[in-house]
Amino acid sequence: MVESNCKNDLLSMTKEKLKEVMEEMECLPYRGEQIFSFLHKNRVKDIDEMSSLPLDLRERLSSEFEIPKAVVIDALHSEDGSSKYLTAFSDGQAVETVVMDYRFGTSICISTQAGCRMGCSFCASSKGGLNRNLTAGEMVSQIYLASDMCGKMISNVVLMGTGEPLDNFCNVLSFYDIITDKSGYGLSNRGVTISTCGLADKIRALADEKKGITLSVSLHAVTDEKRRTIMPIAKKYTLEELVDSCIYYYKTTSRRVTLEYAVMPGFNDALEDVAGLLSISKRISAHINLIPVNSIEKGMSNTDRKNAERFRDELNLRGANVTLRRTLGADIMASCGQLRNTVIASGGKKE
Numbered sequence: 001m002v003e004s005n006c007k008n009d010l011l012s013m014t015k016e017k018l019k020e021v022m023e024e025m026e027c028l029p030y031r032g033e034q035i036f037s038f039l040h041k042n043r044v045k046d047i048d049e050m051s052s053l054p055l056d057l058r059e060r061l062s063s064e065f066e067i068p069k070a071v072v073i074d075a076l077h078s079e080d081g082s083s084k085y086l087t088a089f090s091d092g093q094a095v096e097t098v099v100m101d102y103r104f105g106t107s108i109c110i111s112t113q114a115g116c117r118m119g120c121s122f123c124a125s126s127k128g129g130l131n132r133n134l135t136a137g138e139m140v141s142q143i144y145l146a147s148d149m150c151g152k153m154i155s156n157v158v159l160m161g162t163g164e165p166l167d168n169f170c171n172v173l174s175f176y177d178i179i180t181d182k183s184g185y186g187l188s189n190r191g192v193t194i195s196t197c198g199l200a201d202k203i204r205a206l207a208d209e210k211k212g213i214t215l216s217v218s219l220h221a222v223t224d225e226k227r228r229t230i231m232p233i234a235k236k237y238t239l240e241e242l243v244d245s246c247i248y249y250y251k252t253t254s255r256r257v258t259l260e261y262a263v264m265p266g267f268n269d270a271l272e273d274v275a276g277l278l279s280i281s282k283r284i285s286a287h288i289n290l291i292p293v294n295s296i297e298k299g300m301s302n303t304d305r306k307n308a309e310r311f312r313d314e315l316n317l318r319g320a321n322v323t324l325r326r327t328l329g330a331d332i333m334a335s336c337g338q339l340r341n342t343v344i345a346s347g348g349k350k351e
């Protein structure tokens, strides 16, 4: 696995890690707390801006550590108020971040990997494969940059952009600890949702962390046979293994799992699919979120919203806990990977 080449990255360190680093440097641990607040509350960009640290400590930090730089290189704004940003890191890798307004606050959808190796057939992000994992610092940078640019406070973070979060497990956990730390950005620990294509063993491992993270699982088909045709991960974990891991997650964390289901006309929208989805959701005590899919250049056809509404009504009639997602950002290519792919295809130039 290719990782970021930034080894002594202060922005990716949790407060506990920074305190350990200070002890290794024979400084008092509270210096680690100060550095954490400078990075994630004051959001300094340079070690020299950590003005209350002694000069010799700042000099030692500058010689051994760095605060990696990230910059927004493209932005698109939708008529519905949502915005999409393309954030580039020091090695030239770029990822997408989407900010959306809902009744309950402003949500941000961030990327966790540059590219993705999961290969879902309906997803623009899978086309170039995986380049590398993002660091925890690169995940928080997406939030800081986007909230500065749109001038909004972020109340919910969804790890549903490019990448499979559970394929970058350790960095995602560090990200969670950093973004929910009250001496930093202080996001509510119930305000983070991880979306996975279904890595059953990692779902169990996440449950054992007992973080209170909301889990969202991309299901999209209710038989192994059908699921394998669009999601290669279904060849590794059967539906039964996936369902068992979701039951374990709910029992261990008391957090209700959401099943994401893109209604694809003629593929997964028959009455037998309604019955299968209802049965799985009841076993997991899950909420079902139906998705009107934005079209991408190739692959699955665009979901007919009326057809998705009919599918939702069939589930409602049978007592399911179901919602149909609003389509935000359709005019700014809000499906994951579309802006990134457009910029890559144009040789890095804005369209």
Ligand code: SF4
Pocket (backbone or CB within 6 Å): 116, 117, 118, 119, 120, 123, 124, 125, 126, 161, 162, 163, 164, 196, 197, 336
């Ligand atoms: S849908 Fe998610 S897991 Fe699947 S290829 Fe796209 S980014 Fe990866």
